[in-house]
Amino acid sequence: MTTDQLPGPQRSRLPSGLRSFWAGISAVSTKELRGRMRGRRAFVVVTIYLLLLSLFAFGVYQLLQESAAQRSQWAFDGAVPEDGFSRGFVSGPVSAEIGHALFSGIVVVQTLLILVLAPAFTSGAISMEREKQTLELLITTPLSTLGMVVGKLLSALAYVFLLVVASIPLMSIVFAFGGVGPEDLLRAYLLLFAVAFGVGAIGLFMSALVGRTQIATVLSYVIVLGLTIGTVATHTYLLATSDRDDEGNFLPVEERRQVPEALLWLNPLVADLDLICITVPTGYHFTCSYISTVTGRPYFGDSFGGPMAQPAGMAVECMPNGECFAVDPVGAGIDPAGAAADIEEDLGLGFARDLFWPRTAGAFMALGVALTLLSTQLIAPSRRLRRRQRSALRPLDEPSASAAEVQP
Amino acid sequence: MTAALRTRGLVKRYGRTLAVAGVDLEIAPGEIFGLVGPNGAGKTTTIRMLATLLPPSAGEAEICGYDIARQPDSVRRVIGYMPDTFGVYDDMRVWEYLDFFARCYGISAARRRQMVGDLLDLVDLAAKREDYVQALSRGMQQRLCLAHALVHDPQVLLLDEPASGLDPRARMELRELLRELSTLGKTIVISSHILPELEELCTAVAIIDRGRVLAAGPVEQIQARFRHGSVARARVLGDAEAIVAAQRFLAAQPEVASVEILPDGRLELALPGDEEASAVLLSRTVSNGHRVASFAPAASDLEELFLQITAIDEETAA
Numbered sequence: 110m111t112t113d114q115l116p117g118p119q120r121s122r123l124p125s126g127l128r129s130f131w132a133g134i135s136a137v138s139t140k141e142l143r144g145r146m147r148g149r150r151a152f153v154v155v156t157i158y159l160l161l162l163s164l165f166a167f168g169v170y171q172l173l174q175e176s177a178a179q180r181s182q183w184a185f186d187g188a189v190p191e192d193g194f195s196r197g198f199v200s201g202p203v204s205a206e207i208g209h210a211l212f213s214g215i216v217v218v219q220t221l222l223i224l225v226l227a228p229a230f231t232s233g234a235i236s237m238e239r240e241k242q243t244l245e246l247l248i249t250t251p252l253s254t255l256g257m258v259v260g261k262l263l264s265a266l267a268y269v270f271l272l273v274v275a276s277i278p279l280m281s282i283v284f285a286f287g288g289v290g291p292e293d294l295l296r297a298y299l300l301l302f303a304v305a306f307g308v309g310a311i312g313l314f315m316s317a318l319v320g321r322t323q324i325a326t327v328l329s330y331v332i333v334l335g336l337t338i339g340t341v342a343t344h345t346y347l348l349a350t351s352d353r354d355d356e357g358n359f360l361p362v363e364e365r366r367q368v369p370e371a372l373l374w375l376n377p378l379v380a381d382l383d384l385i386c387i388t389v390p391t392g393y394h395f396t397c398s399y400i401s402t403v404t405g406r407p408y409f410g411d412s413f414g415g416p417m418a419q420p421a422g423m424a425v426e427c428m429p430n431g432e433c434f435a436v437d438p439v440g441a442g443i444d445p446a447g448a449a450a451d452i453e454e455d456l457g458l459g460f461a462r463d464l465f466w467p468r469t470a471g472a473f474m475a476l477g478v479a480l481t482l483l484s485t486q487l488i489a490p491s492r493r494l495r496r497r498q499r500s501a502l503r504p505l506d507e508p509s510a511s512a513a514e515v516q517p
Numbered sequence: 518m519t520a521a522l523r524t525r526g527l528v529k530r531y532g533r534t535l536a537v538a539g540v541d542l543e544i545a546p547g548e549i550f551g552l553v554g555p556n557g558a559g560k561t562t563t564i565r566m567l568a569t570l571l572p573p574s575a576g577e578a579e580i581c582g583y584d585i586a587r588q589p590d591s592v593r594r595v596i597g598y599m600p601d602t603f604g605v606y607d608d609m610r611v612w613e614y615l616d617f618f619a620r621c622y623g624i625s626a627a628r629r630r631q632m633v634g635d636l637l638d639l640v641d642l643a644a645k646r647e648d649y650v651q652a653l654s655r656g657m658q659q660r661l662c663l664a665h666a667l668v669h670d671p672q673v674l675l676l677d678e679p680a681s682g683l684d685p686r687a688r689m690e691l692r693e694l695l696r697e698l699s700t701l702g703k704t705i706v707i708s709s710h711i712l713p714e715l716e717e718l719c720t721a722v723a724i725i726d727r728g729r730v731l732a733a734g735p736v737e738q739i740q741a742r743f744r745h746g747s748v749a750r751a752r753v754l755g756d757a758e759a760i761v762a763a764q765r766f767l768a769a770q771p772e773v774a775s776v777e778i779l780p781d782g783r784l785e786l787a788l789p790g791d792e793e794a795s796a797v798l799l800s801r802t803v804s805n806g807h808r809v810a811s812f813a814p815a816a817s818d819l820e821e822l823f824l825q826i827t828a829i830d831e832e833t834a835a
Contacts, residue, residue, distance in 0.1 A: 128623055129590070136620035144608035241604030246665065249568050249598045250621035251590050 126253065133256020134263065141264035151268065158272050162218060162279055169214045170207060177203040205288025205390035212289045213385040213396075215280050216297045219273055220377050223305045224337065226272070228329035230265035231312030233322040235488055240322060244488065254489040258313065258481055266309045273301055288390040297384055300470050304377040307473030308333060310480035317484040340376045344368060348402065370403050370465075375476065379403065380469035400465055519582065521546040521673055521704035522567070526576035529562050529728075536562040538728035539576065544706065544721070546672070549699050551715035552708040553823060554725035560708040561601055563725070564677045567706070568598040580673050594622070597666030601677040601708075605650040605658055611637070612646045615664060622669040636664040640694065656687035663694070674698065676707045680714055692718055712823055726827050739826075747814055749795065751784045754808040760784070763807045772798040 145151060235258075238244035247257060277298075283289045311332050315325040351366040352359055373379045379400075386396040522544040529537040537559040544550045552560045565571045567578060569589040577584060583591040606614065612633050619629040637643040640660040645653060653661065659679060666674060676695075680688045695705055695718060709715050715722060716736065723733035732739045753763040764784055767776045772794045774787040788795055799812050 125590075132621060132623040136617055139620065140606070140609070140613070140617045143613060144606065147608055241606065242600070242602055243604045243606060245568075245570055245600055246598070246603060246618070246662075247621070248570060249593055249596070250618065251593045251623075252621045 129251050129253040130256035130259075133252040133254075133258075134260040136252065137257050137260030138264035138267070141261065142267060145264070145268055155272060155275055158222070159275060159279065162215065162276055165214060165218060166211055166279060166282065169210050173203075173207045173210050177206065204286045208283040208286030208288040209385075209388055209390050211286065212280070212283045212293065212297070212388060213381075215276065215283075216301075216384055217378070217381050219276060219297075219301055220304060220381050222272065223269060223301060224308060224333050224377065226269050227266065227305050227309040228312035228315075228326065228333060230268060231262060231309045232316045232326040232329045234261040234265055234313050235316040235484065236320055236322040236325050237316075239320050248488070254485045255482075258317075258484050258488070262306075262309055262313050262481060265313075266305055269305050269309070270302070273298070273305070289388050293384070293388045296387070296466065300377070300380055300384065300466050303470035303473040303477075304380075306477040307375075307480075308377075310477035310484075314480040314484045314487075317487040336375050337378055340373050341379070344372050344403070347372075367405060370405070371468075373403055374468045374472040377469060377473070380466040383465040383469075404465060520544055521548070522550075522578070522580050522706065524563075524567075524576065524578035527563065527566060527573050527578050528575040529559070529566060529571060530574040535728050537566070537573075540723075540725070540728070540730055542723055542730065542733065544704060546704050547699065547702055548720045549695065549705045549707065549718055551719035551722035552706065552725055553710070553712060553715055553722050554708075555710060555827070558725045559728040560710075560725055561677055562728075564598075564675050564706065564708055565600075568596060568600075568675050569593055570598075594669065595672045597669070597671035597674045599662050599666045599674070599676045599679055601681065603662055605653075605661075607649075607651055609650045610646070611642060611648050611650055611653070611661060614650050614661060615668060618665045619668045624669065632668065636667055639667070639697075640664040641690070656683050656690075659683060659687070660691070660694070663691075667698075672702075672704060674703055674705045674707075676705065678708055678710075680709060680711065688714065724823055724826050731826050747788050747795075749786045749788055749812060749814055750779070751786065751802075751809055751813075752782070752811045753784065754810050757782075759808070763802070763809075766805060766807060767798075767802065770798055770801065 235244070238247065248254075277294075280294060280297075283294075284291075308329075312325070312329040315328045315332075316322065319325050319328065347366075347368040351368055354360055382396040383400050386394060386400050389397060520543045522542065524540050524542045527537055527540040527542075528535070540559070540563055542550075552563065554560050562571065566573050567580065567585060569585055569592050572586060577586065579585065580592050581595045583595065585592050609617070615633045615636055616629055619632060624632070634643070637646055640663060642653075642657060642660060642664070645657060650658070650661065659682070663676070663679065666676075679695075680691055683691060692714065695707070699705055707715065707719070719736065721733070721735045722739065724731045724739070751763075751767075753760050760778060760782060764776050764778055767773050767784065767786060772788060772790050774789050776787075777785045779785055788798070795812075799809065803809055
């Protein structure tokens with residue numbers, strides 16, 4: 110034991126601030142994780158979760174295989190291929206379709222899981238300390254409140270992340286079917302982590318704002334419901350009324366109001382639709398048309414091509430192998446290679462990839478950071494109030510006056 | 518040497534009520550300082566302000582030279598705080614509890630391991646090391662909470678009602694522990710409404726009522742200032758006759774205002790004089806052949822003093 114190890118106030122300001130920030134994260138998250146991972150409970154939950162997810166994936170697989178078998182039957186009967194392509198094509202992308210459906214299903218299920226679990230784990234983070242009267246013991250340590258809050262958030266999210274990460278091997282089954290690449294999985298996990306962070310921060314903030322865990326939990330879920338169902342309902346309503354004026358008369362096309370897509374940025378399920386649309390292997394998909402409605406940018410999906418935007422004044426035709434060409438609608442004939450290059454150049458008109466979900470991820474990250482900082486302010490009473498007090502500094506009361514005030 | 522803790526005109530206002538109405542304290546290093554007062558006197562509020570949990574409405578306080586409002590982080594490193602009511606975390610073992618707080622002070626892993634063992638020995642919880650905190654008895658939790666306040670080897674301990682809810686034995690053990698800490702050079706500020714407990718322990722006290730310090734200083738000094746006489750009880754050996762004889766003798770002495778025989782056979786004397794006069798009286802009584810087995814101030818001195826002082830305060834307030 111040497112004296113230089115002693116926590117001393119004489120240390121310089123910045124490093125000690127950083128150190129207490131780090132001490133906060135490490136102390137609080139170690140403590141929280143010790144409590145959470147103790148015993149069998151945590152591992153039983155992971156097992157049950159993976160079993161359910163596997164069952165779900167298996168169900169999707171069975172369902173799709175059945176419908177695929179039916180369709181290939183139609184193909185043999187000659188009922189479908191009026192488009193001139195061989196039956197080989199129709200049965201070709203079935204495997205990719207199964208991969209896509211599995212991917213879509215697992216992404217949505219995991220998003221829902223995060224929406225349910227993240228607030229549950231964080232909405233007790235601060236209020237439990239208040240209820241159990243342990244918060245004051247923490248505040249009188251030199252821990253930085255930010256470190257403490259971040260430690261709480263990280264440890265609560267660590268378990269959610271564990272569930273999400275544990276599903277990666279299961280998710281990798283989609284590679285066996287094709288149609289979904291590693292970059293698609295990466296996108297999905299980036300979005301899931303951002304959503305978990307943002308939604309976790311909502312629970313944390315509520316926990317710091319209201320004293321009681323139950324109320325904080327309920328409020329967090331109300332907000333989550335608002336973000337998922339509320340925003341879509343509002344958006345749909347605005348969209349439905351965007352082509353009418355106040356008296357209910359139809360407006361000419363150019364006067365129709367644009368519904369702000371920002372309304373849906375914090376809706377993780379809409380971002381899921383975007384992810385799903387990006388990976389659509391073939392043909393039209395409802396997710397693409399919905400994202401197209403939201404962003405106001407045309408997705409062009411014909412029966413064979415992937416989701417595409419249509420270059421202005423041009424038609425696009427896609428080959429079964431996914432290669433697309435711009436075609437002059439008048440038939441004057443333009444250089445297909447040059448037009449394709451144009452499509453690539455103008456991102457807004459080319460493949461409409463990564464159009465929506467990065468905004469959702471960004472919005473949730475920003476929300477998470479903002480709410481974490483706000484929570485810090487809420488649990489540092491002396492720091493917050495001291496500032497207020499300094500701004501309204503009053504002269505010291507006369508002792509006699511103070512004594513007089515005590516009288517009933 | 519400068520004071521370990523000093524407050525000047527410390528005020529805490531909640532809306533229109535004044536919880537602490539200008540407290541001035543000066544506590545020397547190594548003292549065991551008692552804050553005495555009835556419930557709602559402002560003891561807890563004062564300690565919470567000193568512990569940087571509540572910003573004072575006015576006035577200032579410094580601990581080991583650090584201002585509680587301007588340098589709360591420095592203050593937090595030199596104080597160990599034990600609140601009057603506190604909870605414990607679920608799902609935590611005793612050693613983990615101390616380890617957690619040691620981490621909060623950024624203490625290295627090697628030192629933590631050693632220190633947790635030392636502290637558990639100090640508060641006599643070494644056998645409970647692997648137990649869950651919530652399964653400990655109230656007294657053990659209280660000792661553990663005291664140990665938590667010591668992880669960073671603070672110079673000043675702020676203990677708010679540390680003995681409340683403890684049985685007499687646990688209370689005695691706590692007192693021993695605090696004495697031990699005092700010999701280690703720690704300044705201890707302890708609040709209580711149980712006066713006898715502080716009387717034996719404290720080197721100085723402040724009597725607080727309705728947010729103000731009515732008297733402060735070493736117990737004897739306060740007594741000398743406020744006491745106008747005292748009540749003593751004496752036990753005289755012998756049969757009823759001997760007791761009556763002693764009563765007559767005592768009643769005739771100039772130091773004694775009145776003497777009564779209590780139902781249990783003891784004598785209660787009203788003594789208007791100081792301790793010097795009591796000593797003279799006792800030696801004269803003994804030399805006159807009365808077999809005095811005990812001669813002591815009645816009840817708790819401090820308690821009586823406290824009642825006197827708060828009574829004076831109420832008279833002046835009315």
